[in-house]
Amino acid sequence: MSLELDRRLAEVGTRFRIFPQPRFLQKADGSGPLFAEPEQVTVSVEPEAMRPGPGDDRMFVIDAIGKLPYNNFFRPPFRGNRRPAVQPGPDGHFDHLDPASREFSAATMYATVRRVLDIWEDYFGRTIQWHFESDFARLELIPLIEWNNAQSGYGFLEFGYGSKPNGTIDHERPFCENFDVLAHELGHSIIFAEVGVPANPRDEAIDYGGMHESAGDLVAIVASLHFHSVVDLLLDSTKGNLLTINGLDRVGELSDSREIRVAFNSRRMSDVGEEPHDRSLPLTGAIFDTMVEVFQQDLVAKKLISEDLRNRSTNLPGTSQDLVEIQAEFTAAYTGNEAAFKDSLLRARDYLGRLLAVTWGTIKPDFLTYHGILRALLAADREITGGENVQLIRACFAWREIAPVPTSLMLRQHTITNCGFSVGRGPTVAGDTAAFDPQIPAPRADGVTSALPRL
Known part of the structure; x- marks a missing residue:
């Protein structure tokens, strides 16, 4: 790594x-x-x-x-x-x-x-x-x-x-x-x-375009974190508090570049349209949030911050006083532990780099969706860590409202009758007296007998 x-x-x-x-x-x-x-x-x-x-x-x-x-x-x-x-x-x-x-x-x-x-x-x-x-x-x-x-x-x-x-x-x-x-x-x-490019002429490639811009930003963000000066300045500016408004404000001191700044955003899918740069923001934010969560998870494991502080910095209380208190606690935790914080961030950086590499190596371009990318990320985490971070990834993407679109066939419900099975509230055809039993073949409307699987 x-x-x-x-x-x-x-x-x-x-x-x-x-x-x-x-x-x-x-x-x-x-x-x-x-x-x-x-x-x-x-x-x-x-x-x-x-x-x-x-x-x-x-x-x-x-x-x-x-x-x-x-x-x-x-x-x-x-x-x-x-x-x-x-x-x-x-x-x-x-x-x-x-x-x-x-x-x-x-x-x-x-x-x-x-x-x-x-x-x-x-x-x-x-x-x-x-x-x-x-x-x-x-x-x-x-x-x-x-x-x-x-x-x-x-x-x-x-x-x-x-x-x-x-x-x-x-x-x-x-x-x-x-x-x-x-x-x-x-x-x-x-x-x-x-990944390649969509080949199907019916594919509008809306999420593909957003993914492309997000990937460009993420390639730059991860690469820039290989400069020790950038990492040191980021941590010194935020004291490791990367998910609050304080962090958003302070990272502005680090760079005017698009790539660094777009990682620190609060955009959800309901906030963006179809223009690729705009649409990229929730995806970039969800993936960057994942890295920060892994970073803070490691800080908790090393007893550098408490689980309570981690939760409060992730789920913002919403008052300026709370934010000031959170920042003060991060500053106290960071002071004297700068090297340990840096080590945790570099490990989180490398986890994210490997996670993205595995994901990009598996997704297909045609009819690509953000939900498909989420599933690929979960599979990548299972390959890399055995699934240690799947719940964390789900939470980051849920906050960004990245889920199957309402019209997705994934959300279609399938009843027994949709699948062609009889539910057997009585005889299903003339002369048939068999009661419904999942072990007994049930006649279908087309006359073909099919065994109903156990539910």
Whole structure:
């Protein structure tokens, strides 16, 4: 599991530096950048196998010159002019690059995508084969084009820049350095590879679209929790109190990114429509709630918090005084036990990563429903833990109102007569004097005799 991933890669992998969140984010008190320096990460590719670009056998960077965005008529591979490939340092690593340089941006894009793929292949326990493998062996990464947008597509990721208030390109905000955006887009590729796409033309794919956006967010959230700085800041901001309004407010200090913020939401199915991003929120919330419940369950098992505190922080009392009291109790429990809280959160993170990997590896795309995803999650938990968390998962999804739709055939009742059996209140046909007995074959309306099974 991923608690061991970094220890394994540190001995064999290639080093890079990346920012865990955009460098333009400021601390809540305005005293400076939230993440002033990039952090070192190690990807699974050995320095000897790394190619200039950077690149490897799964993906490669092209710093294109004068490139227009891909569209339906202009697709990979890119054959135009490009800047020289970024070279490793004398030791074969890329952690020497100046964060102010264009080369750093190009290397960051590769390192982020490679890192996120490493994390999720670790959870899957196998290689994730690209959904475009029939046409391309490697994912094409284009980091910096003159465009105030970014996109993922069949065989490529290409990123531009954010926008200024007047709508022009903001060159201070390259999307290729935004960990959450890159991870989210790679999440779509993982779902295309592992789940596929609906093939039935009658399928409106409403829940499939919501699942896709939710999966992109969850891929990014779980991956971002592999930065110790992100985990430390989250816990320091909330003291482990992740399910109350206090937690919702404080996580806003952590990041302006969509992926981090959408996890902390209170949306239910009755609150959302059919637009995929909107519809994704209850599913993302239910799955994130599951991770937090597992986290707090471990805190109770370690006697770091009481069962009473856990229950009160999950089932909000609804008064500001209660919330203040809950936060004070979490703060007291967290103080002096920071390492133990962090260990519990990392274990919950890895449980969630494995739970999602097993689930995504089993669900089918046609006529996909959130209720079907819930059942797949329950089956995944039974595979991983023997079913330790099934009741907890059910509760998180019930609160989000994720259940079979009212018109689902799953909710149809089947009486004995619906099933073609006679209930035998007297003779069923002329001359038949047999009383109803589940062991006696009963004539059906079509004249066929069928034994009624025991109920």
